[in-house]
Amino acid sequence: MKRKSLFALSAVVVAAAALVPVLWSGGDNLHNGTAAAATPADQAALIKRGEYLARAGDCIACHTVRGGKQFAGGLPMATPFGTMYTPNITPDDQNGIGKWTSDDFYRAMHTGRSKDGSLLYPGFPFASYTKVTRADSDAIYAYLRSVAPVAVPSRPHELRFPFNNRNLLIGWRTLFFREGEYKADPTKSVEWNRGAYLVEGLGHCSMCHTSINAMGGPVNSAAFAGGLIPLQNWYAPSLTSNKEAGLGDWEVKDIADLLKTGVSQRGAVFGPMAEVVHNSLQYLSDEDIRAMSTYLKTIPQKSEAPESMQYETSEKFGDALLQQGKKVYADNCAKCHADNGLGMPPNFPPLANNQSIQMPSAVNPIRMVLNGGYPPSTATNSKPYGMPPFAQSLSNQEVAAVVTYIRMSWGNHGTPVSPQQIVDLRSAPLD
Structure with missing residues (x-):
């Protein structure tokens, strides 16, 4: 469940209820x-x-x-x-x-x-x-x-x-659709199986972290491999790729902190995933959060992220954006995220060596620069530090420039962002 940040969208649409007598009939x-x-x-x-x-x-x-x-x-x-x-x-x-x-x-x-x-x-x-x-x-x-x-x-x-x-x-x-209750894996621990049950069942994490096809069905061969949430314009990153939000090199504690509080030493959650933490995960027991973290850490990792549609920017224009972005970053971002991109975690997440910044899809960093946002308010982080929006103060090219800069600086291996991507996302829904 989307930077090391995860984004997700809860989608619970139908349940059932009845009146409550003391004795059911x-x-x-x-x-x-x-x-x-x-x-x-x-x-x-x-x-x-x-x-x-x-x-x-x-x-x-x-x-x-x-x-x-x-x-x-x-x-x-x-x-x-x-x-x-x-x-x-x-x-x-x-x-x-x-x-x-x-x-x-x-x-x-x-x-x-x-x-x-x-x-x-x-x-x-x-x-x-x-x-x-x-x-x-x-x-x-x-x-x-x-x-x-x-x-x-x-x-x-x-x-x-x-x-x-x-x-x-x-x-x-x-x-x-394949009907059937969760069956425990006897080769795994009780904790691992509890985490798998919650992630794959009630948590329905794959609904956002697995891309869908033209029929609205999940691409099961790429389970948890990431996908753009339809009409939401947030990208739920791959949990199976160490180039995105793969968790193989995370400590279980960092995953648990992220799920329980929305922030950790490795990053913070924003967008739809912030709502999931606020409405749901913060209320789960420490034992269940650790179980989910234990399971998520063991999802098999792949070397390559899924293909992502991306505008191509010429090398010459990409270099120009990089230089322009350096100035935009110094004027607007360095105070919180530092000149070296290391930030001040957990309040201001690092941008250097941050997979969410470098993913083939640049949707999430663009959305954050345009719209800003806050990690969720939780019991242990009741007053989270937020990111201000820059949609009104930066032009399309300036946003493209600063996102290009953070994707390509401090050892990051992202690609340049086209101003057209900014145009496409300016009108994206905020929720």
Whole structure:
């Protein structure tokens, strides 16, 4: 989960909930044919665990509009195929999903099918959530039935033809969906398997760090190899390449610090990944964060990063940009990031020897110079240092020049940036 910074986008689109009696009835009490009546204490513990797991899945990020009622849905999610709107998942019988059972909920998580059996769009990451155990699914369900019901109707998707035909999802599922709970690797430690379960399941990290094809399906042969987040214009870097955000040479502590607080001695998170840390990862236990870090560190590394579309800049123009960028950097950046690019971590991350600066895709450093941003505010870093925006004070060529300079200085091995890339990204969405 995007510099050593990671960027990600949480995309939780459909879940389920029902009302909370102390004792569940009917099929809710039956698992493997065994009746199990919950005591109030048991139910309270189950709800608390479900709340924790819902945080791990970052459900709130997609099901709550900024300033709106929690889990009432309505968040627009732009896709190449039209706009989807996240549903109300509060336990409201008419407008939410209060009539769902725990079996209905597990079916949605595990198989990507709604209460009525209809196919769910893969904006809801059921391809990852299928790995979630029934016990964890039931805990999340118990928590969601405990939240306050909200009488806000779910808004229908606005997808173009033929993508508004759910029956076509059968083909997508045949190509890209494999149903099944996570199976532990007996050759790995308990900690490693816990991390794999969280990263590949509830965390659904591959949704952003794996590129998608024209059909909206993941390129599974390049899992975790990075990709541009569609219509967001943030690049989620490769976790499998030591030229991008490959973590093979990181200490587990640095990875854990980045996930838990948003900053570490190796870098900081911005953009969509900052939202993931703010909404989700900061609330996870130190043990679970370490487990995720342990797993992420062992993702096989490859020598080459994935191909990236990039404007080519002539050598002569690249040299001119480099010289211009040196002055722009001295005037605007050196105070925080230092003349030698080493910065003052963790508050001001280093730019020298920073993979996120040198990646074939220059999208993220361009976005940061144009729009600025902050790492997430977390319990242990409540007042993070931020980056001011320069979109209003620097021209397209000046932005291209300074990004070129930081990509090619202090031993960095990036390539020059064209002013046209700056033009393309000036109007990119800020969220």
